[in-house]
Amino acid sequence: xxxxxxxxxxxxxxxxxxxxxxxxxxxxxxxxxxxxxxxxxxxxxxxxxxxxxxxxxxxxxxxxxxxxxxxxxxxxxxxxxxxxxxxxxxxxxxxxxxxxxxxxxxxxxxxxxxxxxx
Numbered sequence: 001x002x003x004x005x006x007x008x009x010x011x012x013x014x015x016x017x018x019x020x021x022x023x024x025x026x027x028x029x030x031x032x033x034x035x036x037x038x039x040x041x042x043x044x045x046x047x048x049x050x051x052x053x054x055x056x057x058x059x060x061x062x063x064x065x066x067x068x069x070x071x072x073x074x075x076x077x078x079x080x081x082x083x084x085x086x087x088x089x090x091x092x093x094x095x096x097x098x099x100x101x102x103x104x105x106x107x108x109x110x111x112x113x114x115x116x117x118x
Contacts, residue, residue: 004067004074007101007108012080016057018050028102028109036095036115055091057084063094074101074108079118094118 014022031043049055061081076099100112
């Protein structure tokens with residue numbers, strides 16, 4: 001569980017800073033991400049939104065966290081309170097994330113995410 005918490009903390013810090021270099025390292029090229037409105041978002045699209053400023057996260061507060069570790073895989077269930085903007089519009093809210101991390105040849109990377117409004 002400690003490994004999952006460290007990885008999630010690194011990911012959230014990179015998201016808040018829109019640190020595309022760190023995000024690129026932490027997210028697998030084959031990412032499957034379904035956002036809270038049911039849209040599929042690729043890694044390329046996600047990084048482009050951060051690079052352009054279309055996504056701007058001001059603060060994230062972790063409300064809950066649970067993780068299970070399997071051979072070469074971490075499954076994380078977390079609830080986050082997010083303050084920020086998306087395409088110039090307020091994107092504040094509480095969101096549940098079910099995130100899957102896999103041990104790849106590049107280290108631990110997010111391979112799957114499903115988010116929903118809390």
